[in-house]
Amino acid sequence: MTTEAAFGDVQAEQEEQFLDLIDHYKGERGSLVPLLQGAQGIFGYLPQEVMVRVAEAAGEPLSKALGVATFYSQFRLHPHAKHTIRCCHGTACHVSGATLISQEIERHLGIHAGENTPDMLYALEEVHCVGACGMAPVVMINDRAHGKLTPDKAVEVVKHFQAEVAAGDGGPVSGDGREDAE
Amino acid sequence: MMAAERVLVKPAPQNPRLTVPEVDVRICLGTGGVAAGSREVLKAFKEGLARTNVLAVIRPREDDCAGRCASVTGTGCQGLCAMDPLVEIHLRRNGSSQKVTYGQVTPAMADEIIAQHIIGGEPISKWLVLTDEGPTEFDSFYASQEKLTLRHVGIIDPEDIDDYLEADGYQALYKVLSQMTPEQVIDEIQASGLRGRGGAGFPTGQKWRFAAGYSSPDGVKYFICNGDEGDPGAFMDCSALEGDPHAVFEGMAIGAYAIGATTGYMYVRAEYPLALRRIKIAMKAAEERGLIGDNIMGSDFSFHIKLKEGAGAFVCGEETAMMQSIEGNRGMPRLRPPFPAESGLWHRPTNINNVETLAVVPWIILNGAEAFAARGYEKSRGTKVFALAGKVNRTGLAEVPMGRTLREVIFGIGGGVKHGKAFKAVQMGGPSGGCLPESLLDLPVDYETINQTGAIVGSGGMIVIDQDNCIVDTARYFLSFTQQESCGKCPPCRIGTKRMLGVLDKICEGKGTLEDIAFLEEMAQQVRVGSLCGLGTTAPNPVLTALKYFRDEFEEHVLEKKCRAGACAALTTYAIDPATCTGCRACARVCPVQAITGERKEIHVIDQALCIKCGACFEKCRFDAVRRS
Numbered sequence: 001m002t003t004e005a006a007f008g009d010v011q012a013e014q015e016e017q018f019l020d021l022i023d024h025y026k027g028e029r030g031s032l033v034p035l036l037q038g039a040q041g042i043f044g045y046l047p048q049e050v051m052v053r054v055a056e057a058a059g060e061p062l063s064k065a066l067g068v069a070t071f072y073s074q075f076r077l078h079p080h081a082k083h084t085i086r087c088c089h090g091t092a093c094h095v096s097g098a099t100l101i102s103q104e105i106e107r108h109l110g111i112h113a114g115e116n117t118p119d120m121l122y123a124l125e126e127v128h129c130v131g132a133c134g135m136a137p138v139v140m141i142n143d144r145a146h147g148k149l150t151p152d153k154a155v156e157v158v159k160h161f162q163a164e165v166a167a168g169d170g171g172p173v174s175g176d177g178r179e180d181a182e
Numbered sequence: 183m184m185a186a187e188r189v190l191v192k193p194a195p196q197n198p199r200l201t202v203p204e205v206d207v208r209i210c211l212g213t214g215g216v217a218a219g220s221r222e223v224l225k226a227f228k229e230g231l232a233r234t235n236v237l238a239v240i241r242p243r244e245d246d247c248a249g250r251c252a253s254v255t256g257t258g259c260q261g262l263c264a265m266d267p268l269v270e271i272h273l274r275r276n277g278s279s280q281k282v283t284y285g286q287v288t289p290a291m292a293d294e295i296i297a298q299h300i301i302g303g304e305p306i307s308k309w310l311v312l313t314d315e316g317p318t319e320f321d322s323f324y325a326s327q328e329k330l331t332l333r334h335v336g337i338i339d340p341e342d343i344d345d346y347l348e349a350d351g352y353q354a355l356y357k358v359l360s361q362m363t364p365e366q367v368i369d370e371i372q373a374s375g376l377r378g379r380g381g382a383g384f385p386t387g388q389k390w391r392f393a394a395g396y397s398s399p400d401g402v403k404y405f406i407c408n409g410d411e412g413d414p415g416a417f418m419d420c421s422a423l424e425g426d427p428h429a430v431f432e433g434m435a436i437g438a439y440a441i442g443a444t445t446g447y448m449y450v451r452a453e454y455p456l457a458l459r460r461i462k463i464a465m466k467a468a469e470e471r472g473l474i475g476d477n478i479m480g481s482d483f484s485f486h487i488k489l490k491e492g493a494g495a496f497v498c499g500e501e502t503a504m505m506q507s508i509e510g511n512r513g514m515p516r517l518r519p520p521f522p523a524e525s526g527l528w529h530r531p532t533n534i535n536n537v538e539t540l541a542v543v544p545w546i547i548l549n550g551a552e553a554f555a556a557r558g559y560e561k562s563r564g565t566k567v568f569a570l571a572g573k574v575n576r577t578g579l580a581e582v583p584m585g586r587t588l589r590e591v592i593f594g595i596g597g598g599v600k601h602g603k604a605f606k607a608v609q610m611g612g613p614s615g616g617c618l619p620e621s622l623l624d625l626p627v628d629y630e631t632i633n634q635t636g637a638i639v640g641s642g643g644m645i646v647i648d649q650d651n652c653i654v655d656t657a658r659y660f661l662s663f664t665q666q667e668s669c670g671k672c673p674p675c676r677i678g679t680k681r682m683l684g685v686l687d688k689i690c691e692g693k694g695t696l697e698d699i700a701f702l703e704e705m706a707q708q709v710r711v712g713s714l715c716g717l718g719t720t721a722p723n724p725v726l727t728a729l730k731y732f733r734d735e736f737e738e739h740v741l742e743k744k745c746r747a748g749a750c751a752a753l754t755t756y757a758i759d760p761a762t763c764t765g766c767r768a769c770a771r772v773c774p775v776q777a778i779t780g781e782r783k784e785i786h787v788i789d790q791a792l793c794i795k796c797g798a799c800f801e802k803c804r805f806d807a808v809r810r811s
Contacts, residue, residue, distance in 0.1 A: 029528065032510035033493055037452070058510065071512040071669075072493035074452055091415030091609060091645045092571035094659050100796050107774060128496070128663060131411070131420035131454055133571035133643070134263020134578045135217045143455045145217035147266075151798060152772070 017042045018050070022057040032058040032068055036075055045076040081116040081123035083165065085109075085141050085158060090129030092136035097150070101137055102126060104151035105158055121165065190360045190479045193352040195344035196471065197243040205237060205252035205300055206272040210336060212259030212424050213417075213456050214578075219288070220256075220267035226289035227269070228254045230296045237300075243344060252300070258425015260336035262323055263578035265311050268336075271299065285311035285320075320576070322594050328557065329581050330549075330565050331379075331418075331542040335425030340460050343467035346428040352473050354544035355432050358439055359481045362547075367440040368394060371543065373551035375563030380408055380499070380536030381614065381640045382716070383562070383629040386543075392523035393441040393533035404532040405443040405485075407434050407540055408504060409450035409457070412496035413612035414663065416643035418567040419537035421579055423450065423457040426541065427464035431474055431487060433540030436547060438485045441533050446487040447508055452494060461489060496613075496667035500715045501526075501534045503669065514669045515715035536641075538567055559585020562628035562639075570596045572645035573603065589623040592646060603648040606747075607732070611640030613660045613667075614720035616727025617653060636727040638720070652749035653732040654739055658686035660724035664717060674712030678705050679721050686725070690750045694740040703729065748810040751795035755811055758799075760785045762807035769799035769808060 021038040025031035035054045040046055046054075046069055055065035069075040087093075087102040105124060106112055113126040132138045135147025139154050146157045209215070209224045232239045237252040245251075260268040265285030269292075272281045282305050284295060291309065299305045305313070311320040329335075338345035346352075358367055372387025393403070407430060411419040423430060434446050450458055465487060468474040476484040490508055497503045498513040505527045507513035526532025542564065546554045554564045562584035568591060571577050575597035582591065592598070592608060599605045607617035616637035618625075625631050632639045647656060665679040682705050685698045706722030713719050729736060738744045745753040758769070758778075765783040770776075777793045780786030788799070788808075800808045 030508055030510040033507065034491070037491060037493060060510075064511075068510065068512055072495050074492075074494035089414070091612065091643070091659070092577075094414075095572045095645060095647050095651050095656065100798070103794075103796065104774060127453065128412070128667075129414035129417075129453070130213070131417040131457075132213045132217045132263075133415055133417050133569055133645075134214045135266065136571055136577070138217060145213055147214065147217035150801075151774070151796070 014042050018053075022053075025057070032060055032065060033072070036065070036069055040075060045078055045080045051077075079116070079120070081120045083121060083142055083161075084123045084125060085139065086125045086127045086130065087113065087154075088128075088130045088132070088136070088138040088140065089126050090133055090136070090138075092133035093129075093138055096136045098137045100151045101139065101149055101154045104155050105139070108155045108158060122162075190356065190481050191472075192356055193347055193471070193473060193479065195347040197344050199242045199348075200245065201240060201242050201247045201251060202274065203240060203242055203247070203251045203253040204273065204275050205231070206274070207231075207252065207254045208257050208270040208272070208337070209254065210258070210260040210266055210268045211256035212336075212421055213454070214259060214263040215266045215268065216456070218266035218286075222289050223267045223269065223287050223292055224254060224256055226292035227296070230293050231300070234296060234301060243342070255339050256341075257337060258335045258340050259421040259579060261327075261332075261578050261580065262311060262320065262576060264576045265320070268311070269295070271295070273300070280305075281314045282310055283312040284309045320597075323576050323578070323580070323597065326586065326590065326594060327581055328565050328583060330545045330554070331422065331538055331567055332425070332579065332581050333545060334429060335421060338426065340425050340427055341463050343428060343464065343471060346426070350548060351428055352432055354547035355435050355439075355473070356479060357547055358436050359479055359483055364394060364440045364442065367436060367547070370551045371440070371546060374546045374554040375551075375558065375561070376539065376542065376546060376554065377562065377629065378536055379538035379542075379566065379641065381413075381611070381638065383639065386535060386539055389523070389533060389535070390437060390440050392521070393443075393531055396524050396531035397442075398530045400530075402445065402528075402530045403441060403443040404527045404530055405434055405438040405441065405446045406501075406504065406508070406527065406532060406534040407446065407448045407537060408499065408501070408534050409448060409454075409537045410492045410499045410504060411451060411454075411537070411641065412499045412667075413614075413641045413643055415571055415609070415612055415645045416569050416641040417571075418569050418579055418642055420454050420457055422537050422541045422567075423454065424460055427457075427461045428468060429541045429544055430537055431464065431468055433535075433543035434487060435474065435478065435485050436543050437533065437535060437540065439483055441531075443533065444484055444486065446485060447490050447527070448487055449490045449492060449498070449504055449508065451492040453492075458489075458491060465489065495669070496663075497669045497715070497717050500717060503715070504534065505532065512669070514671045515717075517714060538641075557583040559583070559626050559628045561630060566627070566639070566642055568627075568642045568644050570644050570646070572609070573600045573648040573651070574598070574644075574646040575600055584628050585626045587624050587626055588618065588644075591627065591644065592623070596644075596646065599646060599648050603650065606647050606649055606651060607653065607656075609637075609645040609647060609656065609724075610643070611638035611723070612643050613664050614638055614716065614723055615640050616723050617647070617656060617731065618727070619731045622731075636723060636730055638723070650747050650749065652690075652745050652747040653728050653735045654686065654689055654745070655747075655749045657725045657728040658683065658690055661686055661721070664721040668717065668721075672713045672715075672718055674709050675714075675718030675721060678709035678712070679718075681705055682709070682722070682725060689736065689739050690745075691752045692739065692743045692750070694736075696737075696740055699729070699733075699736055699740065748797070748800075754795050755790065756788055756793060756795065756797070756800055757809050757811070758786050758788055759807050759809050762805050764805055764807070766805075768802050768804070772798045772802045774798065
């Protein structure tokens with residue numbers, strides 16, 4: 001199979017999933033947020049044409065859909081890398097040195113928080129509290145939390161994950177609620 | 183009531199245990215446990231036990247076992263996160279029963295525990311954190327706790343509804359539907375003195391009474407569970423949802439029956455993927471068993487629950503904002519009245535309670551309002567879950583009766599400050615609360631007392647900060663949080679928090695003046711009185727309490743350009759003391775910007791022009807040769 005054909009398959013599959021999503025929420029009140037969440041889960045972000053179709057499906061003007069999408073921090077209007085590294089900046093993590101950990105990971109990946117690596121493999125984010133305060137400071141890679149980190153250890157954890165990705169075993173991609181079973 | 187005329191089906195496990203295994207291993211698979219590597223430990227136990235060839239590894243509800251057998255179960259948070267992964271081992275052999283818990287277990291340790299303890303019969307005492315026989319150094323963590331809300335968390339398998347049913351699950355709902363009128367339920371909850379655990383502390387029974395008193399033309403009423411635990415540093419709702427989701431459903435159903443609601447929404451943060459996954463599993467099981475849905479247990483009462491994933495907005499924890507969000511709008515609060523009890527979600531009467539509040543409701547129904555009210559202090563009855571984190575030795579979740587002193591919780595249960603450092607403050611109530619100094623540690627933790635200090639009990643997060651944390655930086659941290667999370671509706675909140683943050687940045691950079699401190703106080707008043715919702719009205723609290731109790735630190739930053747904690751980079755310099763330096767190169771290796779030079783066994787020097795003040799060398803040096811000033 002050529003790369004182009006494979007790309008076409010991905011698009012067709014995404015289109016099918018998107019149509020299922022729209023169908024699932026048909027006629028349901030308050031469906032705008034779950035539609036946006038579902039669409040982002042399928043496409044990885046919310047491209048303009050998807051926004052237009054989501055607004056239409058929810059029966060709302062595009063301006064409102066865009067207003068909602070920009071209100072919540074979960075939504076992304078730009079392409080997002082395959083794997084997400086989230087540095088937790090909850091209170092417990094902040095007082096335990098989260099800033100230094102973020103800086104070290106930024107230096108290691110060569111990007112700032114909020115950016116993707118140029119190969120679109122890793123996105124780095126700073127988030128407020130992932131609920132593992134007892135293990136502060138915490139970094140989440142996709143849906144897996146890593147706790148009790150120091151700047152050195154955090155970079156080690158990221159490097160270890162990168163090695164897994166390079167070996168073709170990166171686990172499930174950027175988490176929108178998906179989680180590896182035991 | 184109609185309910186009395188029908189014969190209801192009493193809930194019971196569908197697949198009772200076929201075997202009580204000789205070896206029962208329970209491993210914490212909460213978010214904290216998983217972060218510490220508990221999945222790998224669980225796998226090591228399963229594989230290691232199977233390798234012994236002495237014990238068959240079974241699932242007690244599915245497999246019958248003729249010979250000797252063991253089961254390995256994943257549970258929710260077991261509480262003592264500092265020692266995660268926690269592994270509880272319960273041995274039943276030769277007519278006796280022995281239960282112990284190991285802490286910080288690794289896969290390698292699992293093999294040793296299997297060989298020495300499970301097979302050999304000798305517990306490995308150096309790794310134990312809890313035993314039912316002798317004392318361990320962690321006894322004070324467990325001793326004063328009373329688990330009502332978290333009664334099943336860390337014990338049952340949250341993904342197995344039969345585990346919950348076996349542990350009195352859905353019996354409270356059965357009792358309510360078969361024996362109690364809605365009024366009686368409300369009376370019971372009101373008599374218990376239960377107050378909203380999300381932060382505001384409003385009496386739950388009274389809230390239900392308001393909601394019960396309103397009706398809509400089409401008869402629709404809503405019951406919402408607030409699981410949008412946005413306070414950074416609180417994780418009790420996360421743990422309750424991960425560890426015992428059915429208890430929250432049961433609490434919702436009881437509340438819905440009391441107020442006459444037929445539709446429920448469970449609003450949970452998307453940042454809690456594990457909680458969401460377990461809720462979905464539990465919801466499906468509860469619906470299949472007829473415990474949620476139409477004609478619950480064969481009664482006239484029907485109640486459906488829909489799961490709504492939050493999309494990342496702190497303000498949605500505010501009830502009117504949450505309803506906006508469920509309706510598919512930007513989550514912006516609106517003016518009250520009308521209160522949600524009168525006109526809430528889609529203009530119907532609506533009641534909202536927090537996860538922790540709902541999780542304890544079944545306990546109150548089963549054990550009685552008096553039993554709950556017998557615990558507590560003054561107007562704060564019952565128990566409350568506190569999340570201990572930050573610079574405290576034993577981080578984790580602790581449930582204690584209200585009214586224990588801060589000192590008992592932080593130094594008794596929490597075991598004091600990490601690495602023997604000096605206690606500076608405890609932050610309570612997150613972005614709506616404040617930092618309390620050592621002089622207030624003997625205050626009892628109850629809603630009224632803590633309110634008087636300028637902080638709040640809030641959702642129960644307690645973050646301990648020590649001598650290495652800067653009070654100004656901590657205040658700035660919270661302002662940067664509220665400034666980002668302000669929905670923007672009220673200009674005093676939107677602009678005021680931004681201006682306050684700007685001033686705090688300036689002080690941390692060593693450019694502040696005394697006028698700036700006065701400006702902070704003035705602006706704090708403006709933001710407080712000019713904002714509509716709780717986010718804005720409480721946003722200045724972290725700054726006001728910091729100024730109230732730690733004004734000298736602000737003045738030091740401003741007048742002496744000094745940060746005593748060494749946390750504000752612009753006010754801190756690192757230098758190597760030539761007399762103490764051994765030339766070991768440890769600091770040079772750890773420096774991320776190669777600012778430290780010097781050959782082995784020669785004195786090292788930090789190039790101040792290159793230094794980014796990260797403090798890595800300071801942490802690394804074993805000879806205290808790196809000096810911070």
